[in-house]
Amino acid sequence: MFGKVWSACVHGIDAQLIEVEADISSGLPQVNLVGLPDSAVRESAERVRAAIRNCNYTFPMERVTINLAPADVRKEGSSFDLAIAIGLLVSSGQLEAKGFERTLLIGELALDGSLRPVPGILAMVHHAREKGLEKIVLPAANLHEALLVEGLKAYPLSHLNDIRQVSGDLINGINYSQHIINPAPGSISTASSEPDYADVNGQQHVKRAMVIAASGLHNIILVGPPGTGKTMLIRRLPGILPDMPDSEALEVTKIYSVAGKLNGRAELLRRRPFRSPHHTISGGGLIGGGAIPKPGEVSLAHRGVLFLDELPEFSRSVLEVLRQPLEDRSVTIGRARAVFTFPSHFVLAASMNPCPCGYYGAETPSHSCTCSPLKIGNYRSKISGPLLDRIDLHVEVPRMDYASLTSKEANLSSAAMKEQVEKAHAIQARRFHNTGIRFNGELSGSSLRRHCALKPESEDLLRLTFDALGLSVRSHDRILKIARTIADLSGSRDIETEHLAEAIQYRSLDKKQEG
Known part of the structure; x- marks a missing residue:
């Protein structure tokens, strides 16, 4: 039988x-x-x-x-x-x-x-x-x-x-x-509970960097003393990213289904994921693993944001495993009987203090830096040069003065910032139609040279910067991609000198390393 x-x-x-x-x-x-x-x-x-x-x-x-x-x-x-x-x-x-x-x-x-x-x-x-x-x-x-x-x-x-x-x-x-009657649709977070950039006073240049990061899906790190709003600014980043189309929503929902994290949800996940693992996480927890490999945090953040708060507090070995997912946008885990591949196309958003005590370069009457040059060097050395190269935007977050903190002036809302981002995404969708590329952050090789061509005066500026700061080839390419996104936000077909100049200022950690 x-x-x-x-x-x-x-x-x-x-x-x-x-x-x-x-x-x-x-x-x-x-x-x-x-x-x-x-x-x-x-x-x-x-x-x-x-x-x-x-x-x-x-x-x-x-x-x-x-x-x-x-x-x-x-x-x-x-x-x-x-x-x-x-x-x-x-x-x-x-x-x-x-x-x-x-x-x-x-x-x-x-x-x-x-x-x-x-x-x-x-x-x-x-x-x-x-x-x-x-x-x-x-x-x-x-x-x-x-x-x-x-x-x-x-x-x-x-x-x-x-x-x-x-x-x-x-x-x-x-x-x-x-x-079967489906229950009312849900989402990762409702609009009423979504934190809004309108609640954040000051830090206009950081908000501008957030728009750039969201527009081209660029990785970003915020550097500044404690209490300047780094975490608050990053936690609002998913709110300015467009909702996922059906194909991406199905892809992300499948990952959460395999990981057992849907919790009885009755609709596709539409809001982009936001994952914020603790700094004690292991390499396996970050990229996935186990006897039967399961998705890690980089895959649970797929099509969304992976937030690493206080980046130097993570062990160096854990941070180094980020290189493959940041470069390949996927994670490959080998086991004796099979090889598993998990998608990991995410925006890395990180924050860090300038030194262990947090006040280097931001001394106040009540707080002054107590760290020796050796301690500062050891602190920053936890983040390797190759990893920093893979982070497009390095943004300094200064301490705010009292006037900015108590200003009654209306702040730019997340909705207004999201509108800018959506317009930039539409420009990229037309530019990269049928090329397999979707966002400026994905450009590389011949596609980077074709879509990020510079005028002679801009070429001169980038050459001087490259020589003066001793930039790596990867940093050079990141500047071009950021400049392309800034040009898209301004509605410009070409990358102008002012777009390139703004992009260069977002490589502040390169300058400090050289200094």
Whole structure:
């Protein structure tokens, strides 16, 4: 007796369909589970045995072989329980095979037969639709996540005892999902709770740098003494980034689904992620990892902002792992049996003090710097030159005077800044149409030379700056990309000298290193 059903597993943030084949033959009662299962999958045999018996079905007392195909792909997790149980019931004649044709089966079984939710449903359902499957049976707790993907008939299951009714509905073509009422849409944060730049007095040049960073998706670091508003300014950065289109929203939501962080949400994530890990985080926590690799903070920040507060407080080894995601916009994690790739296209926003005590160059009558040159050098050396090269904008945040702090003058709001950003994004969309590039921050090589050509007088200015500051080639390219974004914000087709001059001033840490 033989039966075959479909299930799926997740590799990285992508899914793969798995054929679950069940064969019952004469022999001593035993269950053989083959097809490169991990320990969680191997243990499913006992969960399935108990669930089938406790739901008044008959577990075959013969030789049972379960094959998970393709056999050369490592199978991980507990999402195969339901498919294995249904495969056994079909092969033993207790359920009709007809009802489960072109049907995806996902879910973890409890010993009493109830179904528990599993992570990664969105990725599995999306992949199943692309492969032509038409129906999905899944835990009821995962239903709203599955409904984010249109084109599949969804059948929620709370208990294995309900499978006969569901099987009949599958055969008759009854679509449960047509009768499901989605809860009110949610978002990462509502408009009323979103912090606004209108609440921040002064620091106009820092707000200008934030607009530039958001317009070209440039990395940015703010340097200044404590209490100048660095964290407050960065936390408002997501509010001026445009909402994500459907393709990006699905991509980001899949990452959160695989990481188990959707928390029952019933719609795609539209607001760009903002992640702010503590400085004690490990390298694995930052870029992802584990025996079964899961997305790290750089992937959870995909299409959004990764905020590293007090950058030198992070260990140097942790900061150095940022080089690959900043350059390649993806993270590759190798394990003995597989290599996993997670997307990590984010804006790095960081802050730091000028020295350990925080008051170097910003002394006041009540606060003066107590750090020796050696301590300051050691503090700044925690951030390597190659990492600083990958941060486009270096912005000094000075202490505000009392007049600026108490000014009644209306501040530029996040909505007004977002409007500027959206106009710059529209210009870039037209410029880079069908090129595979979307934002100025992604320019490199020949595309950088083509779209960031300088006039002779601007070329002279950049050459003098390059020689005077001893800039690296990467810093040179960052200046060009920033200048391109500044020109877009002004609506200029060409990069003018004033655009380049403004871009040069955003490399303040290069100047200090040289000095």
